[in-house]
Amino acid sequence: MIKFLNEYSYTIWLGLLKDYVFGIEWLDKNFSSVLKLKPLILIAGCPGSGKTVLACTISYANALRGRKVLYITFHESKEKLFKIMSDLGMNLNDVEVRGTFNFVKIPIPLSIDNLSDTIFKLISKYSPEVVVFDTINPIMTITKDESVRRVLLQNFFYGLSESINGMTILVAESIGEDINLSNIEFIADVVFILKQRISKGLISRSLMIKKIRGVEVSVAEIPFRICSNLGIVLYPPPILEEVSPEYEELELPCEVLKKVVGHIHKSMHIYITYPPDARLPHATIIPLSIALHNNLKVLVISYIYPPDVVKAQLLRALGLIELKGKEVEELIDKYIVVKSINPTAYSLDELYIHELRLVDSLEDVDVVVIHDVGLVARLSNASEYLSKFYNQLNYLRLKRVLTVRLGSYVSDELYRLNALLSSMVLRFEPVFRDGKFVGVQAYVWRRGTTPYIITSEELSRCLEEIAENLRRKCFSR
Incomplete structure (x- = not known):
């Protein structure tokens, strides 16, 4: 044969x-x-x-x-x-x-x-x-x-x-x-x-x-x-002339993001970061809600947690905005695939190739979420990391994939390096008053806009809107 x-x-x-x-x-x-x-x-x-x-x-x-x-x-x-x-x-x-x-x-x-x-x-x-x-x-x-x-x-x-x-x-x-x-x-x-x-x-x-x-x-x-x-x-490496600058427009899941950012495209790259000692659930909820709001299939690649733990964390994050139950679990299973990679088991070349093979092996992947990018960056030198990171982003753009990279803020250098090639940056920070935690704010910037600080009050309203939209999605099927 x-x-x-x-x-x-x-x-x-x-x-x-x-x-x-x-x-x-x-x-x-x-x-x-x-x-x-x-x-x-x-x-x-x-x-x-x-x-x-x-x-x-x-x-x-x-x-x-x-x-x-x-x-x-x-x-x-x-x-x-x-x-x-x-x-x-x-x-x-x-x-x-x-x-x-x-x-x-x-x-x-x-x-x-x-x-x-x-x-x-x-x-x-x-x-x-x-x-x-x-x-x-x-x-x-x-x-x-x-x-x-x-x-x-x-x-x-x-x-x-x-x-x-x-x-x-x-x-x-x-x-x-x-x-x-x-x-x-x-x-x-x-x-x-x-x-x-x-x-x-x-x-x-x-x-x-x-x-x-x-x-x-x-x-x-x-x-x-x-x-x-x-x-x-x-x-x-992808040839940039072959990469269309913009693809399908995506709707954002809450009014404050629409006001500040307007909209995003599937070919974009979003960089989300947070303190390493305050890994806030908002960093998970926002990209997850963008995907679910637009009916997008998601591949999550985690460098630090196995698939079951990642799914449990997603459900726990949604539980914080009162989204729980069998319907929510079914929604996660329908739209999200989780793969885990130990980055210390691969050279940077092999890791880069392995990730792209994961994307190629799955049908209809619309969003690739990579977590936690700070770990890989620390395992390699900056120039080599930047080269592979840049080629990977362009490869995913060529495939019309929205890329979301999450990672702890481990150094100014790595933050600037990741932000450099991003279409949008979300930096979450805890807010304290009189030594007490009172909420979370987010620095947000999108290509073509001016930076904006989303206050803890605005972010809370955003999460309420996300919860309401996803609740309708879960229970109207």
Whole structure:
């Protein structure tokens, strides 16, 4: 049975894309023109970085289209490779049966002549349009003469694409981050460097686009994950030109917010903060009421509490404005999905990717609420955090999602950093008189408006309006 990684691989199988393909939608969208050259592609990286997965992804995508692939290896076990790729969504058995994928394991050649004879016999037998060498490192052990190696790389492999009138893929193993393949990089049409970094015991992977002949490369390094049933999933930064400035207008749930803010849009980003030692329920009620008031599906991602605790806190917060009972619980269950992530178990790259995958995995997500953002910010340096935070916001804007980020006020620097990219800021503060707590006030600012302090009296009236609106929603169904 044919196995498709996703809708895009199904499109490839239908033959709706011309010429050769990378098999990864973003790469094909941006760099497909280089494939018309019948290119020499170099995939290099350290052990475990995903080189073979990328080589198989390209091979499988072209084999699905009916292009014959010859996959040559000196060390891979066919059974092991086919099993691993099947787990990643690539059914190599199927394309092998169809005659478009041929796996050949050959012994390490004793000489250059022996190598060329073997390769050309295989080409004559299989008539491939794509030839893959995984890896070329054993070939480099044939001779220690650097000039002979240079001739082998620059003449034999580069000329192979012309010989088959197709595409050649070379996989190269390197130890460590420094990859010295200058003898072939300058003649290769495409150079992909797969990087694998370990920080605080956690792995993050990225694809470095070092060279694409004849194509402008504006994004040099892209984080990715290797996922079960999906293979390589890239998370490129969104192109701002593709992000519409405004989407659907949303109504605010009380008069004071309407007076101060007017309205908001689904593509906006709201930053809500409060003292770490006074985590006020208002910070939860306001974004929750915006979502419920507009019938929006919400994904809550919590860094500090498990899903059951988050839902209990939501119900407790609504209980403070006299919203209780089975109907309220059903409303929460209908509109809200809660996921919990331990941010210390991921590198920042992995965390960023994992969160976006959660959004992509759920249908019809209108609002993403992330709690507590101050924790992640403290676990990473400011520049790295800002980069991932910025790209995440634009990705969610592109998906027409309202983003709400809640977090304790842990430092002026982090407050300013989060406020910098926000469309709206709500900062809740307890109010004391004569040493006694008398209420909560909120500093509010929305892009295009002047800041305003919502008094505790105004905020109380706002909560009363929210309670009345939600009560009608709960009990009129």
